[in-house]
Amino acid sequence: MADHSYDYDVLVIGAGPGGYVAAIRAAQLGLKTACAESRETLGGTCLNVGCIPSKAMLHASEFYDAAANGAMADMGIEVKPKLNLEAMHGQRIDAVDGLTKGIEFLFKKNKVDWKKGLATFKDAHSVDVGGETVTAKDIIIATGSSVTPLPGVEVDNDKQVVVDSTGALELSKVPKKMVVIGGGVIGLEMGSIWNRLGADVTVVEFLDQLLPGMDGDVRKEAAKIFKKQGMTLKLKTKVTGVAVKGKKATLTLEPAAGGDAETMEADCVLVSIGRRPNTDGLGLENIGLETNKRGQIETDHDFRTSVDSVWAIGDVVPGPMLAHKAEDEGIACAENIAGQTGIVNHDIIPGVVYTLPEFAGVGLTQEEAIEKLGDKAKIKVGKFPMMANSRAKTNHEPDGFVKIIADAETDRVLGVWAIASVAGTMIAQAAQAMEFGATSEDIAYTCHAHPTHSEAMKEAAMAVQGKPIHI
Numbered sequence: 508m509a510d511h512s513y514d515y516d517v518l519v520i521g522a523g524p525g526g527y528v529a530a531i532r533a534a535q536l537g538l539k540t541a542c543a544e545s546r547e548t549l550g551g552t553c554l555n556v557g558c559i560p561s562k563a564m565l566h567a568s569e570f571y572d573a574a575a576n577g578a579m580a581d582m583g584i585e586v587k588p589k590l591n592l593e594a595m596h597g598q599r600i601d602a603v604d605g606l607t608k609g610i611e612f613l614f615k616k617n618k619v620d621w622k623k624g625l626a627t628f629k630d631a632h633s634v635d636v637g638g639e640t641v642t643a644k645d646i647i648i649a650t651g652s653s654v655t656p657l658p659g660v661e662v663d664n665d666k667q668v669v670v671d672s673t674g675a676l677e678l679s680k681v682p683k684k685m686v687v688i689g690g691g692v693i694g695l696e697m698g699s700i701w702n703r704l705g706a707d708v709t710v711v712e713f714l715d716q717l718l719p720g721m722d723g724d725v726r727k728e729a730a731k732i733f734k735k736q737g738m739t740l741k742l743k744t745k746v747t748g749v750a751v752k753g754k755k756a757t758l759t760l761e762p763a764a765g766g767d768a769e770t771m772e773a774d775c776v777l778v779s780i781g782r783r784p785n786t787d788g789l790g791l792e793n794i795g796l797e798t799n800k801r802g803q804i805e806t807d808h809d810f811r812t813s814v815d816s817v818w819a820i821g822d823v824v825p826g827p828m829l830a831h832k833a834e835d836e837g838i839a840c841a842e843n844i845a846g847q848t849g850i851v852n853h854d855i856i857p858g859v860v861y862t863l864p865e866f867a868g869v870g871l872t873q874e875e876a877i878e879k880l881g882d883k884a885k886i887k888v889g890k891f892p893m894m895a896n897s898r899a900k901t902n903h904e905p906d907g908f909v910k911i912i913a914d915a916e917t918d919r920v921l922g923v924w925a926i927a928s929v930a931g932t933m934i935a936q937a938a939q940a941m942e943f944g945a946t947s948e949d950i951a952y953t954c955h956a957h958p959t960h961s962e963a964m965k966e967a968a969m970a971v972q973g974k975p976i977h978i
């Protein structure tokens with residue numbers, strides 16, 4: 508299959524979950540493959556400074572919180588925890604080390620060559636990687652994304668006063684007062700970590716609710732839950748400036764709709780207002796590839812860009828900026844290059860916020876379903892509270908619900924939303940059911956093990972027909 512006029516059949520630019528997975532799949536399919544990565548370690552944002560280190564800190568801080576704030580005492584375990592933040596960071600670093608080295612092992616195992624350095628296109632088949640020219644028949648752009656800056660606010664992770672998500676993962680002491688700018692996924696995950704460890708956390712969000720993109724009921728419940736956990740929420744408010752003096756920051760806040768400004772002091776400010784695609788320095792101008800208004804690279808259904816033999820996947824293309832979406836696109840793109848039929852169903856990409864409880868969803872929100880079908884009467888909704896789920900109740904995890912939105916005529920499931928301690932795990936069954944075109948009745952008549960949180964999914968499906976057992 509190798510075309511000897513090029514060094515490689517496939518060159519992937521970027522070794523995040525999109526790129527490294529694409530490279531491995533391409534190699535598995537018999538294509539001679541290289542992957543260019545400018546970081547010291549493989550795994551991209553996700554393994555180095557994203558999904559994995561944040562989950563390491565979320566998991567550890569959850570234990571600390573349970574010990575410090577009574578959840579363990581409720582189960583008869585009386586302890587007075589002492590925070591060893593350095594050790595907590597140590598286990599985070601170990602997790603990252605282990606997993607990034609694991610990708611290096613997988614590259615060797617699958618004979619993927621790692622080209623170390625920043626890649627810049629010279630033409631559509633050749634790329635400069637740190638001074639070396641690498642040619643390939645097909646090139647996949649998987650350069651990911653980085654933090655969106657807030658105009659007028661300077662992030663300095665070393666000083667630990669105004670930080671982005673990478674800085675917020677590495678704080679060497681618990682801030683007394685932390686202000687999170689942006690009540691999205693990063694703001695709430697990072698805010699939860701430091702709130703649990705003792706910081707007084709305020710979340711400033713421009714919109715009238717947290718977690719844009721999630722179902723309306725879920726967003727309302729999120730506000731209640733995070734307030735109950737001790738966070739202060741300032742909704743419909745925008746940050747217009749942050750001044751730093753020594754170790755203190757002063758934020759200027761304004762009502763989103765306009766009005767009088769106020770100021771707020773903090774020891775630490777997290778800027779988490781979104782991420783933007785990475786294309787700077789990639790030399791797209793050398794191959795005549797333009798980005799859209801949001802800086803993303805547009806592709807067709809098969810992940811081809813407008814330039815022949817150049818493909819793109821992951822955070823750098825439109826769609827949710829999620830690791831599993833990038834991975835699935837990586838697999839499909841490599842399969843398409845190999846002449847197979849690689850497909851990603853972008854209508855069924857689950858999203859999870861890994862706080863406690865977790866917030867998860869897949870498919871349409873209730874608002875989207877009504878808009879799509881054109882009438883409220885065209886959908887049916889079943890909801891079941893975790894409070895009535897025997898396992899959640901026994902485990903002292905009463906917060907949350909499962910909500911299933913189905914087409915009123917066909918009963919086909921259109922969207923599933925869950926707030927539960929293990930909602931991220933529960934949502935997989937919903938995604939799979941939807942992938943198989945399930946009706947709510949299919950879920951309701953599937954036997955679920957007892958006692959599990961997942962029984963709430965079955966009961967929510969029964970509630971679509973108006974017949975749940977336990978409420």
Ligand code: FAD
Pocket residue numbers: 520521522523524525526527543544545546550551552553554556557558559561624625626627649650651652672673693785788789820821822823828829830831832833861
């Ligand atoms: P990336 O992972 O960003 O990888 C791109 C790689 O390309 C980088 O390593 C970069 O160095 C390299 N690169 C860029 N340009 C060049 C170049 N010119 N030459 C060579 N190399 C280059 N998603 C989830 O699904 N679940 C989570 O729990 C989750 N948690 C997150 C927590 C945080 C704090 C953050 C910041 C993100 C989180 N995400 C999460 C999002 C997830 O990390 C991204 O969606 C995912 O990493 C995107 O994968 P990617 O392969 O497209 O790009």
Ligand code: NAD
Pocket residue numbers: 657688689690691692693694696711712713714717718719744745746747779780781782827828829858859860861
């Ligand atoms: P986000 O888009 O989730 O949230 C940003 C929030 O900031 C929005 O609610 C927005 O309204 C608000 N905002 C924007 N400007 C503001 C201002 N001036 N003042 C106040 N609020 C303002 O972005 P994020 O939380 O930075 O996350 C970036 C990406 O990383 C997301 O797309 C997400 O998918 C991904 N991510 C995923 C996970 C996960 O899957 N668990 C975890 C972390 C990050």
